[in-house]
Amino acid sequence: MSFAQSPENYSSFSRTLAFEEDFLDNENEWRTFYSKVKKGRYVVETIGKDDAVLTTIPVNVDNSRNYDIETTVSMQWNRSGELMGFTWNADNKNGYFIGFNKNQNLVIFKMNDGAFDVLMNDSASSVIRPVYEKNLITVRKYNEGFFVFVNKTLVGAFDNSMPFRDTFGYFVGRASELRVTGLQIHYLGNP
DSSP: OOGGGSTTSTTOSOEEEEEEEOOSSOTTOOOOSSSOSBTTBEEEEEOTTOOOEEEEEEOOOOTTSOEEEEEEEEEEEETTOOOEEEEESOOSSOEEEEEEOTTOOEEEEEEETTEEEEEEEETTOSSSOOTTSEEEEEEEEETTEEEEEETTEEEEEEEOOSOOOOEEEEEEOTTEEEEEEEEEEEEEOOO
């Protein structure tokens, strides 16, 4: 397989839309915080003494197929410096996470039965855009692996070692706000 047709290449595959969340309303019943889901945005935020939060929804995905999950997010504020970001294949004690903070640290980790395992940690990453700017996060499930892109740049690749869970969502640490403006899942076709 040439590099041009590999899962490491962002543009390798044709894609068919399987799920789309445009955040015009809360038809998918996202957990809300201090703002309603409306006008194309979903705000996940913690203020004051709020604890860190995780919010997910189930999405029916055929895990036997290869697919991309794409979400557009921006950090609105991050007073604590704790991570915020996207999670997939998740529940309260398990999942994969890609997080970033105001220092542009980029971390990919998994939680298995409540235990954390850091898969990648990049301090002051040049691929993460600063506060208020949109970041496109893409998770590509290809065969038995995940390939993670930020703003169309490959930042991590690893084996999918956990049982499939059909939940996707977002997390923020204390004193932070993440704005989400889109979520799509595409099945991958031939290169």
